[in-house]
Amino acid sequence: MATEYARHGQEYGAGRDHRNHRLPAGLRAPFEARSWREFGYVLLSLPMGILMFTYAVTMVSLGAGLLVTFLGVPVLAAALAGCRGLGVLERARARGLLDLEVAEPEPLRMKRHGVLAWTGAVLKSGASWRALLYSVLQFPWSVFSFVVGLTVWSVGWTLLTYPLWFWVFPMWAGQGGIQLYGDEHHRVFLDNPFEIGVTGLVGLLFTLATPWIVRALTMVDRVLVHGLLGPSRLSARVVELESDRGVVVDTAAADLRRIERDLHDGAQARLVALAMDLGLAKEKLAEDPRAAARMVDEAHGEVKTALQELRDLARGIHPAVLTxxxxxxxxxxxxxxxxxxxxxxxxxxxxxxxxxxxxxxxxxxxxxxxxxxxxxxxxxxxxxxxxxxxxxxxxxxxxxxxxxxxxxxxxxxxxxxxxxxxxxxxxxxxxxxxxxxxxxxxxxx
Known part of the structure; x- marks a missing residue:
């Protein structure tokens, strides 16, 4: 179907950094622009999630509370319309940072113009309610992905670069290095060359794994954006069927034109010429029987040719042998x-x-x-x-x-x-x- 990932050519892993590289993907991933874009998406998800969740909960609660009056319905419609507008921003953010192309959802279907018609169309639109659901679900997920993404990213780069800045602790903090363990009797610092090297190695492992962890987090965002902010399968199927119906109508019209052209230029022209030849033969029948017989013989050949053309035309419409x-x-x-x-x-x-x-x-x-x-x-x-x-x-x-x-x-x-x-x-x-x-x-x- 047209809305599936494979029909539109858009895969989750599709990015703009597909080139020939000598380094394995695992080693170059921390430095690729795609990884930084995905990390930027995770960081921006939290403020966007707070904005959408706050707006959705506030407006829906206000609309639900006002349903006892005539103001509740338009306020609820405005809440849904706002969620649809925020969905436009989210699709643009996913397109720019995740290379995820998501088609716009089905438009509002209004038979009339006016506020009442618009309110009813918004409330009856499945895309509006899916946008509201996205605004609610995206917030807790954005909190989780923000915390996990920022933590693993900062820990990885902090530990990886520890050999470059560990001197800060003895010079400014009065201790040998990062405190790994401590109680009233014993403390462990990462302060000797071996421990500093191991810390950098652990940081390297974190740094190499971070882009893939962030990519896994953004996979959930891709599913949410595609599933809730794009067109529904039913609407996509309707659009596809409407397009297919147009193709069928155009094909049928082209076939009718072809049949009309074949009849006009072929069999019809031959039959007209045949009628004229038979008319001339009829006039010559009394005064020149031989010429009339020759003309009738030629007309007989034209009849055979016309019949063959009609058979070919009928076979082109639907062959009898197939039936x-x-x-x-x-x-x-x-x-x-x-x-x-x-x-x-x-x-x-x-x-x-x-x-x-x-x-x-x-x-x-x-x-x-x-x-x-x-x-x-x-x-x-x-x-x-x-x-x-x-x-x-x-x-x-x-x-x-x-x-x-x-x-x-x-x-x-x-x-x-x-x-x-x-x-x-x-x-x-x-x-x-x-x-x-x-x-x-x-x-x-």
């Missing part, structure tokens, strides 16, 4: 018209839904046309099988390769058609070949 005999026979028929030898292997124990079957047929048909026109291949293969509730198609050729979905070719339109029914198109076509196109469709009996 009668299924994908195996239909794809074998398409493969026989390809300019290169095509091996077809259909391993299906039953037939999928007619709509899915039709999409699978036209997908393979278009891919084979591309092979005939552009690939320069010597052979190709078509494999069709089922995996659980998915129909799998794979078309392979040994051509020149270089096919690219993002190039705006027919493959892009094919990918959009498959996406409209929750399908997937994957193209693997390195330069020099071979080209392997895999399509995945829902089964939908």
């Amino acid at each position: 009668d005999r299924g994908l195996d026979a239909a794809l074998s028929s398409v493969a026989s018209r390809c300019t290169v030898p095509v091996a077809v292997d259909v391993d299906l124990s039953e037939r999928p839904a007619p709509a899915i079957e039709g999409i699978a047929y036209f997908t393979v048909s278009e891919l084979l046309q591309n092979i005939s026109k552009h690939s320069g291949a010597r052979s190709a293969s078509v494999d069709v099988w089922r995996v659980e509730d998915r129909l799998m198609l794979q078309v392979v050729d040994d051509g020149a390769g270089g096919a690219d979905v993002s190039a705006g070719s027919g493959l892009a339109g094919l990918a959009e058609r498959l996406d409209a029914v929750d399908g997937i198109l994957v193209v693997d076509s390195p330069a020099g070949g071979p080209t392997r196109v895999t399509a995945e469709l829902p089964w939908r009996r």
Whole structure:
């Protein structure tokens, strides 16, 4: 789905510091800009958490207390709207410091304009209540992450640099070094070279571990921001379905235009010419029977051509062999018209839904046309099988390769058609070949 991390290309570990390094990641992490940005995020989380928690609790409490009057509802709506505004700041903070791209939540749906309509829309919006929940939950987590992050960071760098500043204790504090233990009878100071070296080593371990501890803390922040301040799965699915519906409508309109153009430029033009030829033959029938017979013979050839064009057009709309005999026979028929030898292997124990079957047929048909026109291949293969509730198609050729979905070719339109029914198109076509196109469709009996 469009809102998932993989569909939008945004992973938790994605950052701006991915380069080739000779040092292992564990050694360079304390000095990377990404680690400092994440630490800055943890430090800023506490003041932001205090601000959001204070605002949310105060405004909601005020609104709840005023519900006995007519002021309670608009105050509560204002509280939710304020939480949505703070959510904008939090998404911007996550984007700038954590490289986390989170889409805006669904907008308010208002059928009318005015304060009452706005108040009702805010109160009925799930995004508003999720923003309020974030404002409440983020505060205790920000306190915990601030304390842990600041403690391990300061302890690590303090101990790591201890060999550089331990002289402060004997000179200014009147003791040999950091006091490790002390009671009325005995005290232990870190004051000899061995103890100072061990302290620096412990500080090094803390320093190397700190970025990963902070990164683990920010993972929770990422989940909170993405889950509570982004669009809900339901709204994202609605947007995706609306987009898919637009693709389906545009595709259907394009198909209708193509059919109209084929009829107008092909069969219709031939039938008009045929009618004119038959009219001329009728006029010549009495005075020149031979010429009339020749014209009728030519008209007979035009009739055959027009019938063949109509058959091709009907096959392009939905082939009868697909309806009668299924994908195996239909794809074998398409493969026989390809300019290169095509091996077809259909391993299906039953037939999928007619709509899915039709999409699978036209997908393979278009891919084979591309092979005939552009690939320069010597052979190709078509494999069709089922995996659980998915129909799998794979078309392979040994051509020149270089096919690219993002190039705006027919493959892009094919990918959009498959996406409209929750399908997937994957193209693997390195330069020099071979080209392997895999399509995945829902089964939908």
